[in-house]
Amino acid sequence: MELATLVYLPGSGWATPPDTQLDSPNTLVLVFGAADSLATLAEGSPLSTLARALPRSVFASAATHTIAHARQTADEALVVCIVRFDHTALRRFHVELGPVMTAESAGRQLAQALLDTPGLSGVLVLADGIEVNGPDLVRGLNALLPDSLPIAGGMGAAGTRQARTWSMRHDGPPQGSACVIGLYGAQLRMARSCHGGSIGFGQRRLVTRAQGNTVEEIDGYPALQLYRQYLGRYASGLPEAASHFPLTVFRQATDLQGVIRYVLGIDTDRQTIDVAGDIPAGSLVQLSRAGRSELLEGAFHAARDLADALPVDGPVLALVVSCVGRRHVLGEQTEDELEPVATLLRPGSALAGFYSFGEISAGAGQRCDMHNMTLTLAALWEEPQEP
Structure with a gap:
């Protein structure tokens, strides 16, 4: 070779x-x-x-x-x-x-x-x-x-x-x-x-409504509302701050490892989150932190x-x-x-x-x-x- x-x-x-x-x-x-x-x-x-x-x-x-x-x-x-x-x-x-x-x-x-x-x-x-x-x-x-x-x-x-x-x-x-x-x-x-290196925090939550790469509801709440709550003081930096806080997706409740989904953008009017790839309804998500270290x-x-x-x-x-x-x-x-x-x-x-x-x-x-x-x-x- x-x-x-x-x-x-x-x-x-x-x-x-x-x-x-x-x-x-x-x-x-x-x-x-x-x-x-x-x-x-x-x-x-x-x-x-x-x-x-x-x-x-x-x-x-x-x-x-x-x-x-x-x-x-x-x-x-x-x-x-x-x-x-x-x-x-x-x-x-x-x-x-x-x-x-x-x-x-x-x-x-x-x-x-x-x-x-x-x-x-x-x-x-x-x-x-x-x-x-x-x-x-x-x-x-x-x-x-x-x-x-x-x-x-x-x-x-x-x-x-x-x-x-x-x-x-x-x-x-x-x-x-x-x-x-x-x-x-x-x-x-x-x-x-x-x-990836991203570190998950908080509990896994159920995606209750999603279309393609748009997450609409998590645990019955507007997806962006819940995302902001988890970000706390970092929420004021959205949408730029989203790159540091991807979502980890678990397609089955028994999955030990998930797949990372990068947050591409947010819609404040519809209170939705757009990700790269897809997050199907019925899957579980966990917020993750992706800093340089x-x-x-x-x-x-x-x-x-x-x-x-x-x-x-x-x-x-x-x-x-x-x-x-x-x-x-x-x-x-x-x-x-x-x-x-x-x-x-x-x-x-x-x-x-x-x-x-x-x-x-x-x-x-x-x-x-x-x-x-x-x-x-x-x-x-x-x-x-x-x-």
Whole structure:
């Protein structure tokens, strides 16, 4: 397995050009970065350079305002991960959603396409973070894919500008689409970890009315009224303060671990709360605190869990998908959450990723889900082929 990462900065171009020797049908090219740079394949654009240098490779992409590369982050840039596998085959599938094709149906269709080829060892998922319902997409994938199959990825994001986001085909990035990369082969290994770090407080309460990503009532009370009561003196800082107080969702009363939902906004007239993802009526919610120290502690635990699964030697590709909400809370300390991950990687490894509108991964003992305010890590490598 050969690895390379490239960075493209508007105004200065490529730090190093793509290596044409890495091109093959078993080469995966992941492109994360500025929506404007991903919007065209016109001659001279960064995507046209990649497509010309790597014509046989398998491409996938997601737009984001902030990329991660090694120990650093950058805004309005591109990061490219190029992985040429020795023993792993690749298949890419995508669907474009519309009035007939729902996100859950798309997930099922993509899962079936992946399963039509034997030897599936791992799946990467990238989807439009505006047009595609992430939890429903994952629900469709989970309906057909085995529980033991590692799945990782995220929902494209374009920062706070709420610009269109997408995943990319080789011939351009359609809006409202979802893309999966199937990795096939007995030598492939894929390890995952995810931690948020948010600390829940107060009792769990029942969501008595909700529509999509809008929570209307909790325990029969207007959702915003109850949310304000729990925030106490911090309620005066709404809506900005909401980024520090996400909701943890427990879909079953017996769930020990919940899924974090980032509060996108509030409606003071309707007394409702809008979240990233969904919170179904009948689920339980708990208010959580997500300060800088809590989020960095979560990053440490994510790195520690990944370290336990990594090979003793040899390079790995470490994909990091974190949340735009974490970026907002951490501010100038954002790069601190990458440090524990970068430290554990062996020479020759690569670390890259993006800040998303939803992180797709699985926690310990859980099925794959879409998370918010969570640092998710996925490491890919190949074991040597036995003689």
